[in-house]
Amino acid sequence: VRTLPPIFNAPRLSTSSCDPVRRIEITDELGTRRAIYIPAERALTVFMDGRELVTLMTLGASPELLVLGFLCNQRLIASAAAVEAISVDWHLGAAQVTRRASTGIGAAEPQRIVAGVSGQGSVYARMRAQMNAIRFPSATEARIRASTLRQLLDTMRQHDSIHRQARSVHSGALFQEDSLLVSVEDVSRHNALDTIRGWMALHGIQGGNKILFTTGRLTGEMVIKAAQSGIPIVVSRNGVSTMGYDVAEKLGMSLFGRAVGRRFHCYVGSERFDADG
């Protein structure tokens, strides 16, 4: 949403967004034909320096930022500056990532990453060892009021345009106080967080004073992605799993969920929360 200057030495990115919905004819329970819209899921195969890495399923609204954030969250690159260019070609269904020659410090080598069948699982396994290194601002510095949280939820109800038209997509968004910085819709809750991470990396945005919103469930890997983005406060329309809860508790994060109307839960990290009462 906010237009910001990219970091010095930012990667060159193509601008290959495409139509996020398709009109189809359905048959309803009475046998009547009518038109609806459905989300347009596409396969995007990521190649890094010529090597095939992964196939992501995406709406394709911001594929370059998705790929950039995916590489960051998988720790395949140390920063956006490690990437020379990301070029997406929808005819080929391919994203070509070129790394700069002099990079790699702090980043894992691809062969270490491409170890599991499930990328989400592999994030978790590698993240566990690194969790002790993550530091967030204190509960005095980074906190949220019930009124701010409600304002944020109200704002998000205005920003789910694809969901309103076609449903079956997830939203993710980044806030500073109640001010929306960027919002993303995609077929996967993971893609939405990866795209936000890509936006942060491109613009050099730190997460310590931010709030992350998602419509998806706060499973272990979702909370780990928030932690990797440096964001201590996460709000979901949905619930939490034990693994998400445990990661947040261990790292000193705050998780909110089950936000319906004016009600919500603070699952963990209530020391960062100022309630109404």
Added chain:
Amino acid sequence: VRTLPPIFNAPRLSTSSCDPVRRIEITDELGTRRAIYIPAERALTVFMDGRELVTLMTLGASPELLVLGFLCNQRLIASAAAVEAISVDWHLGAAQVTRRASTGIGAAEPQRIVAGVSGQGSVYARMRAQMNAIRFPSATEARIRASTLRQLLDTMRQHDSIHRQARSVHSGALFQEDSLLVSVEDVSRHNALDTIRGWMALHGIQGGNKILFTTGRLTGEMVIKAAQSGIPIVVSRNGVSTMGYDVAEKLGMSLFGRAVGRRFHCYVGSERFDADG
């Protein structure tokens, strides 16, 4: 749900289910503390013949069937008889899969599978080439009435016990007409379908005269998993993506979704559907 004899030469399976929920204390919007239940997500790392394959995140209610079905859906094994034993140890968070010596016919070698970071993406890539080989019963032989579909939805409302207690989980189930054969809840819609595939493989159940139910969205990979299980009719409480739609259309499957109250959509394959009207 149904107790059936396993196939001849079935794998030996441990019986390592565990508690699917945990009680936690939350803070609500007024600052009041109270107890709720959340789903218990666990990491289960799968080793096949001693080699690490993947880490799955699961509730852990039927981990052996999940692993068996995962191996089938990833085409790492040609049938359940290819597996000697699956042993799950929750203290280690590990599932040890031992294959029989004389197997491998028709199955891909692990190293070909473990090529992408995202397992879901890799299913899709490998499946595309094999889609032409899938044959379903004709629309005369395999079809569904609106009344059967409603009975199925009513039955499922009785079988989401973890969802009712803790929410934030997905259901999957297998039906023959309006008769429930097996139902599964897990943190991932993919896990639920993998577990059903494992149950089918263990008992030698064919999919041609079955109906698959899921609470999850019918994305491309979900529809591919149904197709790999040989099931021509899929019903979701949720919606469909273009890729799920395209796969079903290409293969001659029927997809139903947006089932709310007595209403629903037939997205594609209405030649298998007998409407009310």
